[in-house]
Amino acid sequence: MAEPILRCSELRKHFGGIVATDAVSIDVAEGEIHAVIGPNGAGKTTLITQLSGEMFSDSGRVQFRGRDVTRLPAHRRSMLGLARSFQITSIFLDMTVLTNVSLAVQAHRGHSFRFWKRTDTDAELVEPAMAALTQVGLAERAGSLASALSHGEQRQLEIAMALATEPALLLLDEPMAGMGREESAGMVETLKKLRGEKTMLLIEHDMDAVFALADRITVLVYGKVVATGTVDEIRANDDVKRAYLGEEGA
Amino acid sequence: MFNITQWSLKHWLAAALLVFFALFPLSGDLFYTSLLNRMIVMAIAVASLNLILGYGGMISLGHAAFIGIGAYSVGIPAYYDIYNGWLHLALALIGCGLFAFVTGAISLRTRGVHFIMITMAFSQMAFFAFVSIEEYGGDDGLVVNGRSEFFPFGDIENNVTLYYVSFIVLVAVLYLVYRLVNSRFGGVIQGAKANERRMRAIGHNTYKYQLTCYVISGMMCGLAGALMANFSNFISPDMMGWVRSGELIFMVILGGSGTLFGPLFGTGLYLLLEEFLSRSALYTFVTENIAFLNDAQPWVYWQLPFGILLILVVLYARGGVDGFLSRWGSKNG
Ligand SMILES: Nc1ncnc2c1ncn2[C@@H]1O[C@H](COP(=O)(O)OP(=O)(O)O)[C@@H](O)[C@H]1O
Numbered sequence: 001m002a003e004p005i006l007r008c009s010e011l012r013k014h015f016g017g018i019v020a021t022d023a024v025s026i027d028v029a030e031g032e033i034h035a036v037i038g039p040n041g042a043g044k045t046t047l048i049t050q051l052s053g054e055m056f057s058d059s060g061r062v063q064f065r066g067r068d069v070t071r072l073p074a075h076r077r078s079m080l081g082l083a084r085s086f087q088i089t090s091i092f093l094d095m096t097v098l099t100n101v102s103l104a105v106q107a108h109r110g111h112s113f114r115f116w117k118r119t120d121t122d123a124e125l126v127e128p129a130m131a132a133l134t135q136v137g138l139a140e141r142a143g144s145l146a147s148a149l150s151h152g153e154q155r156q157l158e159i160a161m162a163l164a165t166e167p168a169l170l171l172l173d174e175p176m177a178g179m180g181r182e183e184s185a186g187m188v189e190t191l192k193k194l195r196g197e198k199t200m201l202l203i204e205h206d207m208d209a210v211f212a213l214a215d216r217i218t219v220l221v222y223g224k225v226v227a228t229g230t231v232d233e234i235r236a237n238d239d240v241k242r243a244y245l246g247e248e249g250a
Numbered sequence: 251m252f253n254i255t256q257w258s259l260k261h262w263l264a265a266a267l268l269v270f271f272a273l274f275p276l277s278g279d280l281f282y283t284s285l286l287n288r289m290i291v292m293a294i295a296v297a298s299l300n301l302i303l304g305y306g307g308m309i310s311l312g313h314a315a316f317i318g319i320g321a322y323s324v325g326i327p328a329y330y331d332i333y334n335g336w337l338h339l340a341l342a343l344i345g346c347g348l349f350a351f352v353t354g355a356i357s358l359r360t361r362g363v364h365f366i367m368i369t370m371a372f373s374q375m376a377f378f379a380f381v382s383i384e385e386y387g388g389d390d391g392l393v394v395n396g397r398s399e400f401f402p403f404g405d406i407e408n409n410v411t412l413y414y415v416s417f418i419v420l421v422a423v424l425y426l427v428y429r430l431v432n433s434r435f436g437g438v439i440q441g442a443k444a445n446e447r448r449m450r451a452i453g454h455n456t457y458k459y460q461l462t463c464y465v466i467s468g469m470m471c472g473l474a475g476a477l478m479a480n481f482s483n484f485i486s487p488d489m490m491g492w493v494r495s496g497e498l499i500f501m502v503i504l505g506g507s508g509t510l511f512g513p514l515f516g517t518g519l520y521l522l523l524e525e526f527l528s529r530s531a532l533y534t535f536v537t538e539n540i541a542f543l544n545d546a547q548p549w550v551y552w553q554l555p556f557g558i559l560l561i562l563v564v565l566y567a568r569g570g571v572d573g574f575l576s577r578w579g580s581k582n583g
């Protein structure tokens with residue numbers, strides 16, 4: 001097997017007495033959609049923040065594209081091609097949709113010690129930003145304030161901002177969170193179009209979406225990996241049924 | 251911005267105000283020319299604070315330190331009969347830049363209330379440093395015997411010359427802020443205010459841009475300090491006390507924080523109110539009838555109605571004068 005694009009080994013993080021992630025080891029292969037599922041409080045979001053570099057792990061290692069990034073802060077990991085989206089929408093509400101995305105483009109077009117030229121008419125920023133918005137179907141809303149978008153559109157904007165950094169790996173934290181049936185279907189479409197183009201670590205509660213999208217699945221319960229395998233293997237796994245799928249009544 | 255067909259009420263008012271500033275000395279009224287000059291110099295300081303506070307979300311309660319450092323950059327050389335304005339200017343810019351760099355590098359490791367406290371602590375350290383230097387008058391302050399001379403252009407001994415130099419600096423500072431906030435640099439600064447976590451996640455090292463912004467702002471404010479020393483011919487550590495820093499914040503908020511012309515509106519309104527409230531019937535009544543206040547500084551009295559005003563602005567006029575004009579303009583436009 002080729003070198004995985006992301007390899008984390010024995011990641012651990014605790015908050016006071018709570019062990020949020022406990023010796024989590026996951027390999028994400030280049031090109032795959034790797035889903036991480038698990039009940040609320042399993043440590044999925046904590047894992048993402050450890051992988052993205054917003055929080056350092058208590059122990060364990062993160063390797064990305066063959067490089068040890070364990071001690072790199074979030075913005076440095078972003079530079080290497082690691083992007084994340086947030087479970088709780090995290091956008092610039094008072095800025096336009098275009099500015100939201102163009103700020104993400106800007107971070108990857110050299111330094112920002114440029115004090116004079118306007119950004120809103122800067123083709124080097126606007127064109128890639130519009131391309132990212134087109135990918136998620138938000139091109140028409142480019143001029144609106146981000147706060148004026150519907151919840152579903154804001155979730156799509158989350159994805160566009162991550163895409164605009166031209167990542168090699170997307171860490172998606174429950175992209176369908178809070179969405180209705182129709183909006184979820186739209187998000188599945190967006191992610192399907194990205195399949196093959198982007199490697200993804202996808203955290204999702206919506207099992208239909210997971211089974212429709214994932215190549216492999218890792219199941220996390222109380223911070224521990226209880227199983228990793230293909231979709232079919234996971235469906236058939238008794239431990240998983242008991243620990244997680246059973247709980248959902250599936 | 252420069253497309254006049256898209257101007258709204260506040261743009262017209264700001265333009266009118268600037269034209270008024272530009273023409274007023276022609277009236278020959280020395281008293282009000284002097285008041286306007288003070289307004290102009292303060293507006294430079296307020297615009298510089300607005301850059302970090304309004305656009306960058308860095309709430310500094312120590313900004314007046316830069317006024318003080320800028321002022322002593324003129325006052326100390328003048329004490330030794332050195333009136334070279336270029337030297338004054340260089341000292342003010344380098345002094346404020348260094349002070350901003352060192353204190354900013356430390357302060358910006360904190361956020362929120364800690365940032366407020368630590369910036370205030372640094373400015374108080376500067377305050378006490380100047381209080382302790384007996385040679386330059388300590389807390390009695392220092393008389394500045396002559397104004398800066400800018401060879402080969404001449405000096406600013408003439409009040410009208412000083413007025414126009416101040417005015418040009420103000421316009422230049424406002425234009426600089428305008429360019430900055432619309433540039434990539436400004437994008438990072440405003441993004442970090444709005445959602446720093448997201449900025450870092452998309453790849454921005456916000457710290458170094460915030461620090462740069464803090465240094466730029468400090469240097470701009472140093473210009474105001476240098477002008478202030480020339481204008482008032484007297485400087486003292488009081489210029490950099492934390493109460494002064496609080497006043498600067500007040501003016502930013504009153505005008506509308508994070509707006510281009512807010513500093514102009516805020517400073518103008520604040521100094522006008524100060525001028526009239528301190529000569530009002532209320533002021534006279536309080537000074538003559540409330541015995542225990544007789545020994546206090548004059549500003550104590552008009553701070554009371556001011557406090558009430560600030561509360562009203564924060565509660566009911568979000569966005570300050572600029573926000574009010576925007577709402578009023580769109581309702582009636
Ligand atoms: N910043 C934090 N401080 C304290 N406890 C936290 C923090 N983040 C997460 N936790 C705790 O860690 C556990 C895992 O949370 P989380 O990673 O958000 O789970 P999930 O995303 O799988 O629902 C939970 O018990 C949660 O309360």
Ligand SMILES: [Mg+2]
Pocket residue numbers: 044045046087
């Ligand atoms: Mg979560």
